[in-house]
Amino acid sequence: MDQTSPGDMNFTPDAATHFMPPRALRNPHLQTVLPRLVRRRLLLRPHWQRLDLPDGDFIDLAWSEDPQQASHKPRVVLFHGLEGNFHSPYAHGLMHACQRQGWLGVVMHFRGCGGEPNRLHRIYHSGETEDAAFFLRWLKTRWGDAPTAAVGVSLGGNMLGCLLGRLGETAPLDAGVIVSAPLLLEPCSLKLEQGFSRFYQRYLLDQLKKNAERKLRAWPGTLPVDLLQLKALRRLRDFDDAITARAHGFLNAGDYYRRASAMPLLKNVRKPLLIIHAKDDPFMTDEVIPQPEQLSATTLYQLTPYGGHVGFVGGTLRQPQMWLEQRVPHWLTQWLAT
Template sequence: MPLIETASKISPYWLPNGHLQSIYPALFRSIKGVFYHRERIVTPDEDFLDLDWSYAKSPGSKKLVILSHGLEGNSTRQYILGMVRLLNQHGFDCLAWNFRGCGGEMNKTARFYHSGATEDLDLVIQNALGKDYEQIHLLGFSLGGNLTLKYLGESGVHLNPKIKNALVFSVPMDLRACSLSIIQPENSVYMHRFLNTLKPKVNAKAAIFPDSINISDQKHVRTLYDFDHIFTAPLHGFDGADHYYEQCSSKFFIRDIAIPTMVINAKNDPIVPFESLPIEELRAHANVCLVATQDGGHCGFRPARVKNGVYWSEERALEFLSR
């Protein structure tokens, strides 16, 4: 499908760059009016996933959106809540699931979540398929977007026909390129923010699973690449960071996506270099469309004029999912 490049700018003048456009919503946006009902499901390895359901204002909806959050996020991040609130108002039930260890309680096994753990997303989807929905839509942000695209590619033409389309934002489709990008000095604020929450989780895990995690390895972790190489990769069966990135980057799976899918990435995303996206492959794809915005940052997309508390990304999602 053709690459769609938006000519007009999204953000207000007082958020002049990708860093501010990413950080401002994360720090200062407050979403009210979303009420979750939590469901816990058991995984095949006797772990658990926490699923947060929020229902449409008009009861009895037959349409469900499954939302996947980003690295070290959860169902209460502003980009999830804002999306859920708007979709609920327009007749969609929403299921925002929390990756292992992200729902407020540490998961039970030595493993965590990672960028390619589609077996957990599949478990969530199978749970939803057991409900009385006629249409299911997938929506992902950042890491959750990569996970969604990888899942769609793996499923290909065998995807359940109730899953109608998918929309993803700010997707690191090349995990290695993004891991190396976040090492750059201008991106240190994001890397340290991620490491500041990942490291305590490793400490907690090491106390329970000392044979699986050597806490002394923490001293070698200076970057997100180091963390993935020392902890993420071996805990999840990969030979190292590069092997993990190669096996889990969604750019290697998009060829087989068989349902209408839209990827929205900002050209000034500080975490996902635009040139790391497989633009030519997407341009030639029959089912996947890439929308390149001039600005918006990483999972930001605050418009210059905010009407009824709705962000640009949420308006685009409602348009796409309502087609």
């Protein structure tokens, strides 16, 4: 079992022994897309709850079971990726895996990602940690003390890295896991404008624009663009320039990418943290792979040669196995075992 302690640097530059798919599954795009093809059915029925925020807005929670009946159980909070939600294959898959461990899981949807547009000008972004910090404090206040961990995926992983780095010892978590996170936003933005990765940019931008259009129709004037301006956006960077940056007080997309990247904050993490990256992730470049001196002594870094973006599919095409649903609970057991 993996251990982290304040005096040790647990850096694994090539963790091939932990995840090695068969040759037929080593294509990065197949790894990235395959979970959506094999996880079409929800593995559990969530218990939904709406949580009001201090500024008058709200976020939606999807629990693995009714928290009133399970408040004594260890807890795992999942922060999803860009335009993700409980229905994302990795989200309900990990929640189901946590449920099998006897833990209480919950997906905290970022503002506007629970199926209904949020009310205020603020939305969410890679470095916005206030809602997550509020939710984690509320979790303890509302349901009492219990071992609590968080899993952040892609954008949610970068956000979790920012939160753990900014709060240090005071972070209201016992442990965290970050998966496929764009720890430096600028090179990831550029990567998504190149080659086949442009396919992912088009998909993500379409999702962002659809969500923004719903928000504009439900709450006119709550975004810094109108519908015509929204439809004219052609790159994720354009969206971040026109909407993300302006809605959250950044000068432009470049300023947002610099100030919201988790990489510079990782050395300040004081809670046990596992970071999982795939070397062939089509969303990222080698710049996103941290150097040992950029990580705190409580961080374990696992780099696999294959896995794509939030893929990590093993087994065979006929019987695929979701490695993250084994790896994440296995590592978290150290802090969530009762």
